[in-house]
Amino acid sequence: MASMGKDDDLRSFDVPEIARHSGGYTIYKIVLLVTPKEITENSYQIIYWKRYTDIKKLYDTLNRYHQAIYRPGKFxxxxxxxxxxxxxNPAIIEERRVATRNFLNFALQYLYLRTHDAYINFFQKGEKVFSPDVNTDTLKPESVIPQSSPISIPEEVPIPVQSTIIDEKQNELLLNVDEEQPNIDHTSTRILDDLSDLKFDQNDEEQNAIQAEPLDLLSTSTKSHDSS
Known part of the structure; x- marks a missing residue:
C-alpha cells in the first residue's frame, strides 16, 4: 500500500481522466497529489483506478456516517x-467525474472521514509516482537559491604611458625654466654691466689718446723750433 502522507502534508484529489475497462465498464483515474512541507522531501502522486460502482459505495457509506454523528456542514x-x-453517455460520465473529485476533496478535509474504515480500504492499492516536474533526488541547497545574473566587469582602459611620460617631461622642463629664470636675469644683468664697463674703458682710452695727441704734437713742434 502506498502511503498517503503525513497529516501535515498538503494533499488534494483530482480525477483527470477516464478509461474503458476490458470488462466493458468505465473506470476513473483518481490522483492523490501529495506535497510534503519538508523542503528536503519530494512531491509525489498516488494513482488509483476505480469503477464508478465502488466510488458510489464509498460515498453512500461516508454520507450516512456524516449524518449519523451529526457533523456540521452539507455533504x-x-x-x-x-x-x-x-x-x-459522455455527459453522465463527466458529471460523475466532477462529483467524484468534489466528494473526495470534501472527505479529505475531515479526520473522522479520512480515518473511516471504508475510506482506508478504498485506498489500499495505488501506484506511487513522483511528479514529472520534481527531481527524485534530494533537493540540494544550491538548487533552491536563485542565481543572480552575472555581473559584467568592464575591461580596463589602457593607460597612455608614453603621453604621460611626455607630459611629465614637459612639466619638468617648464618647472626648470621657471626655477632658472632668476639666474638668467642675473646673468644678463652681469653681462650688461660688463659691457658697460668695457665701453667706459674704451672711451677712457680714446679720450686719453685724444688728450695725449696734442701734447705729443706740441712737444714735437717745440723740438723742431729749437733745432732751427
Missing amino acids: PNFPEKSGYMERF
Missing part, C-alpha cells in the same frame, strides 16, 4: 444512479 451532492444504457 456534497452526488449523481443518482443512471440507467444501463446511459452509463456511456
Whole structure:
C-alpha cells in the first residue's frame, strides 16, 4: 500500500481522466497529489483506478456516517444512479467525474472521514509516482537559491604611458625654466654691466689718446723750433 502522507502534508484529489475497462465498464483515474512541507522531501502522486460502482459505495457509506454523528456542514451532492444504457453517455460520465473529485476533496478535509474504515480500504492499492516536474533526488541547497545574473566587469582602459611620460617631461622642463629664470636675469644683468664697463674703458682710452695727441704734437713742434 502506498502511503498517503503525513497529516501535515498538503494533499488534494483530482480525477483527470477516464478509461474503458476490458470488462466493458468505465473506470476513473483518481490522483492523490501529495506535497510534503519538508523542503528536503519530494512531491509525489498516488494513482488509483476505480469503477464508478465502488466510488458510489464509498460515498453512500461516508454520507450516512456524516449524518449519523451529526457533523456540521452539507455533504456534497452526488449523481443518482443512471440507467444501463446511459452509463456511456459522455455527459453522465463527466458529471460523475466532477462529483467524484468534489466528494473526495470534501472527505479529505475531515479526520473522522479520512480515518473511516471504508475510506482506508478504498485506498489500499495505488501506484506511487513522483511528479514529472520534481527531481527524485534530494533537493540540494544550491538548487533552491536563485542565481543572480552575472555581473559584467568592464575591461580596463589602457593607460597612455608614453603621453604621460611626455607630459611629465614637459612639466619638468617648464618647472626648470621657471626655477632658472632668476639666474638668467642675473646673468644678463652681469653681462650688461660688463659691457658697460668695457665701453667706459674704451672711451677712457680714446679720450686719453685724444688728450695725449696734442701734447705729443706740441712737444714735437717745440723740438723742431729749437733745432732751427
